[in-house]
Amino acid sequence: MNASVQENVSAIRVVKAYVREDYEKDRFKKASKGLYDMFVKAENILTLNAPLMQLTVYSCILGISWLGAKMIVGGSLTTGEMMSLLAYCMNILMSLMMLSMIFVMVTMSTASARRIAEVLEEKSDLHNPENPVHEVADGSIRFENVDFTYKKDSEHRVLKNVNLDIHSGETIGIIGGTGSAKTSLVNLISRLYDVSAGRVLVGGRDVREYDLDSLRNQVSVVLQKNVLFSGTIYENLRWGDEHATDEECRRACRLACADEFIDKMPDGYNTYIEQGGSNVSGGQKQRLCIARALLKKPKILILDDSTSAVDTATDAKIRRAFAEEIPDTTKIIIAQRVASVAQADRIIVMDDGQVNGFGTHEELLETNEIYREVYQSQTSGGGDFDENGGGDQ
Numbered sequence: 001m002n003a004s005v006q007e008n009v010s011a012i013r014v015v016k017a018y019v020r021e022d023y024e025k026d027r028f029k030k031a032s033k034g035l036y037d038m039f040v041k042a043e044n045i046l047t048l049n050a051p052l053m054q055l056t057v058y059s060c061i062l063g064i065s066w067l068g069a070k071m072i073v074g075g076s077l078t079t080g081e082m083m084s085l086l087a088y089c090m091n092i093l094m095s096l097m098m099l100s101m102i103f104v105m106v107t108m109s110t111a112s113a114r115r116i117a118e119v120l121e122e123k124s125d126l127h128n129p130e131n132p133v134h135e136v137a138d139g140s141i142r143f144e145n146v147d148f149t150y151k152k153d154s155e156h157r158v159l160k161n162v163n164l165d166i167h168s169g170e171t172i173g174i175i176g177g178t179g180s181a182k183t184s185l186v187n188l189i190s191r192l193y194d195v196s197a198g199r200v201l202v203g204g205r206d207v208r209e210y211d212l213d214s215l216r217n218q219v220s221v222v223l224q225k226n227v228l229f230s231g232t233i234y235e236n237l238r239w240g241d242e243h244a245t246d247e248e249c250r251r252a253c254r255l256a257c258a259d260e261f262i263d264k265m266p267d268g269y270n271t272y273i274e275q276g277g278s279n280v281s282g283g284q285k286q287r288l289c290i291a292r293a294l295l296k297k298p299k300i301l302i303l304d305d306s307t308s309a310v311d312t313a314t315d316a317k318i319r320r321a322f323a324e325e326i327p328d329t330t331k332i333i334i335a336q337r338v339a340s341v342a343q344a345d346r347i348i349v350m351d352d353g354q355v356n357g358f359g360t361h362e363e364l365l366e367t368n369e370i371y372r373e374v375y376q377s378q379t380s381g382g383g384d385f386d387e388n389g390g391g392d393q
């Protein structure tokens, strides 16, 4: 029932857009009915408890009174003695009744406690090494015969025998169809997952030798699914670096081309962002997330499809700013548009978990069939509407 409420409230626009209100109401009703039925069933069993106990208590009183009366008549018991016997028995029986109630409560709470403990005791698969390295030497990245599966015993390899050598400061584009494991590939760099075979080296060292926090501080990722938190723009930006000055925040926004729209807002950098960033557009959200990542001053910057909602002119402007202002940072740009990666130093073409091609735009156009096809299909259509430097979206 909670899942149904949570899903509906957070995705209320989708529910409305697809006119699914009645369906969702129905689903909620079903979930509530299920819960109701379960409680009624449980209470039905429990209701037996009270009458049974009371029956026992009162039969005892009746029994004692009857026996006691006979004994009083026979002269072997005084009335006072019988009264105290009754009082003792009542005390014992009442305590037994309480005990039975506690037993029910304990049974119910163990079921809940077990579920809570399951979450609390969940151990992370990724561990810090014994003597972790805290300094990342530079932004070079090497993949050596990397295999990767999401589930340990799964047969399906998401990445197959990947070998890459990326120099520090290079701009690398990654292109490939949906599900070709682009996101999975970059997730290994900041060690969000561990490889199944082979190894990933950052700054000349295996990522498993680094302290996790130090590594992730040097590898900044703008995820495919961006999240902003409720708070002002400044507060959101300072997720990247909590000590960043206002000037540094502004510079990061300039690089990410976020300054144009922030300046137009009435409260500027103090504008309040609603929960989930619902009061900024998709493209604005992406640019804020890029600015936040830049504030970390990382050695490696990964943009996972992070300019998909930004118009091509601004996209180009952001890339130019990166090349000029942060030349020492290794930049990895995942994109669906060839235009977004064409100017990169080298481009990786991913296909079904394998590296299908790795080279410059010109090299790939000549040698790589997939790249050529994607390029032709995207350029023969006449390009984007704002190809010639259109304005803000």
Ligand SMILES: Nc1ncnc2c1ncn2[C@@H]1O[C@H](COP(=O)(O)OP(=O)(O)OP(=O)(O)O)[C@@H](O)[C@H]1O
Binding pocket: 150, 151, 158, 176, 177, 178, 179, 180, 181, 182, 183, 184, 185, 224
């Ligand atoms: N958390 C996960 N658990 C299990 N399998 C996953 C998980 N994430 C992705 N996969 C699988 O791994 C494969 C590669 O996914 P990945 O997200 O890397 O693709 P992608 O190239 O980034 O796609 P897209 O362009 O749509 O972002 C897919 O087949 C997907 O089903």
Ligand SMILES: [Mg+2]
Binding pocket: 182, 183, 184, 224, 304
């Ligand atoms: Mg992806």
